[in-house]
Amino acid sequence: MLLPARTSKTIPLTLTTAFLRSSPQLCLRIPCALLALAAALIALPSLRLHAQEPTDDEVIRVNTDLLVYPIRVRNKRGQVATQLTEHDLVLKDEDHVTAGLYLYPGADRVALVFALDQSGSLREIVNEQREAALALVGRFGDRSQVAVIHFAEKASLAAPFTRDPATASLAFDFPVRTNQHTAIFDAAAAAVNAFDTLPRVRSERRIVILISDGLDNASTVKAGNVIAAAFQKQISFYVIHLPLFEPRDGRLAVRPPAKGFRDLAEKTGGKYFLVGNASSALLSPANKNIDLTPIFQAIEEDLRSQYLLGFYAGEGMRDGRDHRFTITLPAGVEYQFGGYGFSRSHEFFVMKADDAKKLLK
Numbered sequence: 001m002l003l004p005a006r007t008s009k010t011i012p013l014t015l016t017t018a019f020l021r022s023s024p025q026l027c028l029r030i031p032c033a034l035l036a037l038a039a040a041l042i043a044l045p046s047l048r049l050h051a052q053e054p055t056d057d058e059v060i061r062v063n064t065d066l067l068v069y070p071i072r073v074r075n076k077r078g079q080v081a082t083q084l085t086e087h088d089l090v091l092k093d094e095d096h097v098t099a100g101l102y103l104y105p106g107a108d109r110v111a112l113v114f115a116l117d118q119s120g121s122l123r124e125i126v127n128e129q130r131e132a133a134l135a136l137v138g139r140f141g142d143r144s145q146v147a148v149i150h151f152a153e154k155a156s157l158a159a160p161f162t163r164d165p166a167t168a169s170l171a172f173d174f175p176v177r178t179n180q181h182t183a184i185f186d187a188a189a190a191a192v193n194a195f196d197t198l199p200r201v202r203s204e205r206r207i208v209i210l211i212s213d214g215l216d217n218a219s220t221v222k223a224g225n226v227i228a229a230a231f232q233k234q235i236s237f238y239v240i241h242l243p244l245f246e247p248r249d250g251r252l253a254v255r256p257p258a259k260g261f262r263d264l265a266e267k268t269g270g271k272y273f274l275v276g277n278a279s280s281a282l283l284s285p286a287n288k289n290i291d292l293t294p295i296f297q298a299i300e301e302d303l304r305s306q307y308l309l310g311f312y313a314g315e316g317m318r319d320g321r322d323h324r325f326t327i328t329l330p331a332g333v334e335y336q337f338g339g340y341g342f343s344r345s346h347e348f349f350v351m352k353a354d355d356a357k358k359l360l361k
Contacts, residue, residue, distance in 0.1 A: 066202065066310050067311055067312075068102060068202060068234060068310035069234055069308070069309055069310065069338075070205065070234070070306045070307070070308055070309075071269075071306060071307050071308075071309045071336060071337055072269075072305070072306055072307075074334060074336075075332055075333055076332050081333045083105075084105065084307065085103060086101050086103045088329065088330050089101050089103060089327055089328070089329065090327070090328040090329070090330075091325065091326070091327055091328075092325060092326040092328070093314075093326075095316045095324075096316040097316040097317045097325050097348075097350050098313070098314045098316075098317075098325060099311075099312040099314035099315075100312040101310070101311050101312075101327070102202070102309070102310035102312070103308070103309055103310075104310075106303075106304045106305070106306070107140060107203075107303040107304055107306065108141055108203060109140055109143050109144055109201065109203055109204045109205070110137065110140045110144045110205045110303065111146075111195060111198055111205070111207075112136070112137055112146045112206075112207050112209065113148070113149060113191045113195070113207075113209070114147070114148045114149070114171075114172075114209050114211070115149045115151060115155075115187050115188065115191045115208055115210040115211070116148065116149065116150055116151070116158075116174070116211055117187075117211060118150050118151060118152045118174055118176060119152055119177055119182050120213060122176075122211065122212070122213065123175070123176045125242060126172055127172055128290075129172075129290075129292045130173075131169075132292055133172070133209070133292070134168060134169055135296070136296045136299065136300055137168075140205075140300075140303075144163070145163050146161070146162065146168045147159055147168070148171035148172065149187060149190055149191055149194065150171070150174050151182070151184070151186070152177035152180045152181070152183075153177075153182065153183055154186070155187035155190040155191075157194065158171035160194075161197060161198060182212075182216055183216060183218040184210070184212055184214070184215075184219060184258060184261060185219035185222065185223050185258075186218070187210075188208065188221075188223075188226045188237070189225070191208045191210070192226060192229050192235055193229075195233055202308070202310070203308065205303055205306075205308075206233065207235065207238060207270065207303070208235060208236070208237045208238070209237075209299070210239050212240075212241070213244050213257075214244075214255075214258060215244065215258060216261065217258075222260070223258075223260025223261070223263055223264060224260065224263075226260075226264065227260075227263060227264065227267045230264075230268045231267075231268060235268065236265075236268045237264040237265045238299050239261065239262065239270070239272045239273065240273050240275060240295055241257060241275060242276065242290070243255060243274065267338060269337075269338045271298070273295045273298070275290060276290065307335075309337075316350075324347055325347070326345055326346070326347045326348070327346060328345040329344050329345070331344070
């Protein structure tokens, strides 16, 4: 959901302590939005994680408050902008809320959770795609990790985070759960929480690839809460929709997914992919030949084309008052934060802890 300009309503996002708003003079055809970020100043210590690899300089140390978020950057022709550095960022920070900026191009390391729907005929499709799926992890280097979650009415961790593709591969073979409800958003929440076992690494991209038919009829967690938690933990969802079809107006049509299913991707900075059409639905299982390889390739290309934008928390962020600062890119270049549109400049708001909590209720 993208709000029109001059609205007073806020949308939970997460810069942990800040608010993001597209600059009004740069909105053009993209509506402006005032976006509430999910956690308060008191949440900053939650980022102070001890490293499991003490020799790895990329691990965020105990005394470092670095907030890092993926962005997409493009030029006026809509092409991916490359070769940007911290020196290209223009920071306006009169209250000294930040102590420095961080910009990292591409992705050379990922932590990835596959969340696999066990319902219906998805088992066969998922099993056939395991090599293509795990190859995606391998292309991001041997420091990348993968975990696998199965879900029907409940989610279960089939394979904890590992750097061994063979271990994860076994988790792609699972029994079909018939005559059960499906809790997609509960599983998405479980996937987000799975990252809590990992140390925080600056250049690591954290993503969930959710493969499902999109029909949720058992979740106790709301999609909006999962999205807010994903933003807080800098996790992006890539949703692969293997749809069911239903007769509509004399022809087959995609059965609409649960409300919020597509939002998991579009509001966390990931992407949504719809697989198949009504014509393919009429084919026999043996002739469908569903191949998810192009989708996994598209996910890889998207990750490599992004940047990680971050800032170090300065003393001004801790004084309990409201502040704002702006990060602007050079002329002719604009960036997208989450799913809220491209702009050359975005304005960040730091709020009091109590005010941030009220917005999340």
